[in-house]
Amino acid sequence: MIRRYITYCLLLFVFVTATCFAAEIKQGTISGKWITKNDGPMANAQVxxxxxxxxxxxxxxxxxxxxxxxxxxxxxxxxSVQVPPGRYYLVMRKRADESTFGPPRDGDLQYYSRDNRGKAKLIIVKSGKETKIGTISEASVFKKRQTKYEKGMTAIEGTVTDEEGKPLEGLRVFVYTSPEMVGKPQYASEGTGNDGKFLVNVNNEGTYYLKVRSHYGGGKPVDGEFMGGYGRPDAPAVVEVKKGQIKSDINISIQKFVVRGKPE
Incomplete structure (x- = not known):
């Protein structure tokens, strides 16, 4: 009896200590301004x-x-935004068409935080502290480059079709690092071409899993939306990609989402 009581007290102590320690890990804050010389305050832009x-x-x-x-x-x-402590890369984007979202489009204004050598600059955020980046007055116009094959690129390519094998246009392939494929993907492709083909650069070698949807941004699927994944729903197929190589012939067959219980 005494031994059980001691064990219980030890477990309680460990739980309380862990809880208190977790509570002490506060988020940090990144704040700043984006006010350019030509356009003034970049209202409604994205950070x-x-x-x-x-x-x-x-x-x-x-x-x-x-x-x-x-x-x-x-x-x-x-x-001003709160984030977990860590190191972050920062991009700011002002849409030419504010009704759009997702990847940048021609005419969007952008700012990439870079150092004096032109490399991506890290913003360090500490627990309970505010990191001020000051006022940014720069902006450049985004001009989309045609996706092309480059020597040494690490990528995945393939085709998206419906159940009858017909190519599907305008769909996005999202790349995940876990088979559950929930939450935020690691990478995303441009929309598939009229031949259903896609190419997504994954930058690093690794094990990946693929999901296809008709739009960028996630959310609940709507009735009639094309969606699916590579492999069976209960057993997603693994895509192994090696550094400097393009994993080819990834053919993904998907179908339209149908709301259950929908009246005829």
């Missing part, structure tokens, strides 16, 4: 943060990495 611990620096001209944290800029050009 995109990419956790260094999760993946490589963003490089929309080479691959599409999905941001880990996003927030908006107010009418005065200011923003």
């Amino acid at each position: 995109l943060l990419f956790d260094m611990a999760v993946g490589p620096p963003p490089a929309s001209e080479k691959y599409l990495r999905v941001p880990d944290v996003t927030t908006s800029i107010d009418n005065d050009g200011k923003f």
